Each structure stands twice: as C-alpha cells, then as structure tokens.
Amino acid sequence: MNNIEKSYELAKEQYSAIGIDAEKAIKTLNEVSISIHCWQADDVTGFEKEHFSSGGGIMATGNYPGKARNIDELRKDIEKVLEMVPGKHKLNLHAMYGDYSNGFPGRDKIETKHFESWIEWAKNLDIGLDFNSTFFSHPYADDGYTLSHTDRNIREYWIEHAKRCRSISNYIGEKLKKKCIHNLWIPDGSKDITFERFRHRELLKESLDEIFKEKFSSNNMADSVESKLFGIGSEAYVVGSHEFYLSYALKNNLILCIDNGHFHPTESCADKVSALFVFFDELLFHLTRGIRWDSDHIVILNDEVKDILNEIVLAGKLNKSHLALDFFDASINRIGAYVIGIRALQKAILSALLLPVERLREYERDKKYFQRLALFEETKTKPFGSVWNYYCYIHDVPVGEDYIKEIEKYENEVLSKRD
C-alpha cells in the first residue's frame, strides 16, 4: 500500500466514525459531469471571422500569452485539461465557437453542419456537449438590446439565432445520445435610468415565446434561462432580471440558471437552492467567483461554492443539478485556470457528500444546537484531502499539486509557441 492508499484508509475510518461512507461519496462524485465552459480557453473570443468587442459586462482582463487562436488549439487545450481532472465531463459551447472554417454565414444562418466536427470530437472523447446562443460581441447588440430591442428587425435576427441554436442543441443531444442543455443569456439593459422598462420586458417575453414555440424531445435537449443583476454598461437596468426569468421559467417549464455572480454580493445563492427545488425539477448552476462585482474570477474552494453544493446535496438534488463553470481569467495560464476551477468544484461536491447529514439532522431534530454546530465545525478539519487525493489517484490524474508541473510542461511545449 502506498501513502495515498494508506492515508485514504485512515480517512475512511475517521469518516465512518461519524457515519459516513467515503467509498460511496467517491462513487457518487464520479457520476457527476461538470459542464466545462469553452470560453476560458480564448478569453470569450470565438471563431467567427471577425471578433467584435464583448458587451454586457462580458470582458476578460489580462493578456497572458498562449490563448487558443483557433478550433484545433482550443480542442487540444480542453483535451489537456481533461487529462488533469478525474471523471467524465461535458464541454459547454457557445454558438460563436462553431466550426466556421468554410465561412461564417452570420448568426441568423448557422446550422448543424457548423457543429458536426464538434460532435465528432466529443464522440471520440465520449463526452457530452452543452450549448449557448451568443447574443453579445455583435454589432446588433451594440446599443444594449437584442431580444428586447424596440426594432423588430433586430429582434427577429436574434430570435432566428436562438431558434437555430435550440435546434442545433437538439441535434447535438440526439447525435451524442447525451442530453444537451441550451442556455440563453442576453446582455440587454441600459447604463442609466430607463423609462421603458416595462416595454422592453414585454418585448423580451414576446421574443422568448417565439423562440420556445418549437418543442424538442427532452432526451435530446432542455432549455435554461439565465438572469443577471447588472453588467458594465447595463448598471441601471437589466431586462432579463431574476424576477423576470424566475417567472418565465416557472410558467414555461424551463430550467432556471443560477449564476452566483449575478446577485447582490451579500445575497446567498445557497439559500435559493432549496427554495427553487420546491418548484423546479431541474436547475442549472453557473459557478463563478466574483470579487467585489461579477468579475468572473476562477472558481476556488471557497465557502460560497461549498455552501451551494452543500445545499444541493442536502436537498437530495445532485442528479437534478446541472453544474457548469463560468469564469474567464486572461491573466494567468488558461489551462491552469480550468484545472483549478474544475477541481475546486469537484472538491466542493465531494466535501458536501462527506457531510455527516444524518447525525446533523438528528441533532437538529432533538434541538441539540450546540452539538449540531460543533459537529459541522469539526467536519472542516476531517481528512478530506486524503479522500480527494485517492479519488484522483484511482483515476490516474495528477494527485495534489502535481498538475502544476504538467501544466508548466504544456506551457513550455505548446502554449509558449503560440505567437
């Protein structure tokens, strides 16, 4: 037995003393696929012929060398990332990341053929794909409105885009035999006091009704909608607010996407989990890390993410939660950013699965609140790391900080050669 196995055996004993089966936690963790956002690899640039500056608060800062410049580099980077994280995951695509090597037709004309090579790629890796319509970084989004624009032509352009994205998602799910989640987020809003708030929201509803008219098999795809609080340039007013999409998703049987960067900084997204799951069958989470604002820093194992995952597990809804990452940091090695973020989210899941739920609930039932808090506090210093290391070890991915040198190697051999 090597040290990793030895520490795991000792850890297992300690967990079993408080009624937890570490083996079972590992098995459950292994069933969770994380939806890995493709946009960290190239700072949300995409492969359309021309890249328009991003809008709606989407902005990667930094100019660390080595970003993926084309589809092949991006795939290579993601493959590298997948070598350094345990488990089977999904790649989360945005429409702007289609294979446009034979020409980009415009967002209102994209077709399944632009995603055929992605499907092939995913098939070879035996992973699923998720999808997003792209409503930002485009001249038709420049004045701050897309689906809620007062100009019918602009609205129709974006409606057509979203319809196509939904049918592409359906096709992807069908081809890969893995359900594809199509998420819709728009940057619509305004920098300053606005007097047509109601009008824009009415228009957004109208556009969405048109977009979601067509029904697809739930085996192939499902739709989610994502709200936001504010963005750079939409500080005063965001059309697709939380109340708007909460209502829309409930009425129309859609999945609601909770991005933890899209709420007031002191608002707890963790507490939303149990409230929403009373009414929603499935939820999508965009996990991110905001520093002072929705800054989309790399996800780390912090209390915010741990609390959200605890609530998901406590509600018994891990298999009803789509867990996606949403951050973009251009200031450090981007492969490293991915690996830190994915592994942090997996650690948060594992840590939630290792909570002595039964005992905590027993204390709670018996009103033994000192005991409840004490046990919860003690779980924080249980040998969690030994279980995590063992999980990485049995999956043949780097244990602990060993991925640092692998990423350094990739940087020397691959990333540093890019322009």
Ligand code: RNT
């Ligand atoms: C923007 C939203 C959205 C995007 C991606 C790129 O604030 O969080 O999810 O980050 O669609």
Ligand code: ZN
């Ligand atoms: Zn998001």
